[in-house]
Amino acid sequence: MSRQSGRLGVGIIGAGRVGPVLGAALAGAGHAIVGIAAVTEENRDRARAMLPGVPILDIPQVIERAELVILAIPESALESLVAGLAATGAWQPGQLVLHTAPGLGCAVLAPATAAGAIPLAVHPAMDFTGTSMDLARLRDSYCAVTAPTPVLPIGQALVVEMGAEPVVVSEADRPRYAEAIATATSFSAAIVGQAVALLEGLGIESPGAILAPLVRSSVENALARASADTIDLSSLGFAEPEVHGEESS
DSSP, X not given: OOGGGTOOEEEEEOOXXXXXXXXXXXXXXXXXXXEEEOOSHHHHHHHHHHSTTOOBOOHHHHHHHOSEEEEOSOHHHHHXXXXXXXXXXXXXXXXXXXXXXXXOOSGGGHHHHHTXXXXXXXXXXXXXXXXXXXXXXXXXXXXXXXXXXGGHHHHHHHHHHTTOEEEEEOGGXXXXXXXXXXXXXXXXXXXXXXXXXXHHHTTOSOHHHHHHHXXXXXXXXXXXHHHHTTOOGGGGTEEOOSSOTTOOO
16 A cells, blocks of 8 residues: 555544444545454444454554554544554654544644644544444535645545545634534434424324434425525635545545
8 A cells, every 4th residue: 555556554543433434435435444443342343344354453553554544532532542642652754644523623633743644633524323324424424624734635535535525624613613513413313302202202103203204304494494595604614625526536
């Protein structure tokens, strides 16, 4: 695997619902998944299901083998992991390091950057299940991309290769972006859960199946109205992506 060929050796740290899916998407684009770090047995099972044949390794082994390291771990653990690995000299010059935390930009990767790594912050704006159905959903999704200007096209191209659409979000605006994502996710879950409980209280069977078409159509109509209102996203620091979903890097 060589950077010149356009194909990367990809290592994944974190086998929750996000990491294995992004790995499978990049594997589908021709990249080689060289290893994944997973702690719990549930996560190991998920990694084996989504990335068959990919070795499950310790974190230092993943970093040693990879040209692109994906940090798909909880946002709260990201800073300490990056700094701890830097203290051991794990990061490599020229290595791409990408995290998926919504509220953080590239500053959290400063210890890796100081070692010569290239920082990327890429967050897919979707609610993952950790299964193969996410690969289809990813193709209809957007990813927030934050990176230093010279390497921003690399982050955008990786998003396109995963099948999604890149949207540039500035470092300063990542917290507001994360707030928007959290609001949409938590509000949707709470409202649906309340409606399901009401129907269950009426003795109605399969309330989820009954509500599914209603919820989907309501959300689609609300999003269509929002698009028709031509909201100015530039006020939130969003920029039009330079790379589009039909192109590849």
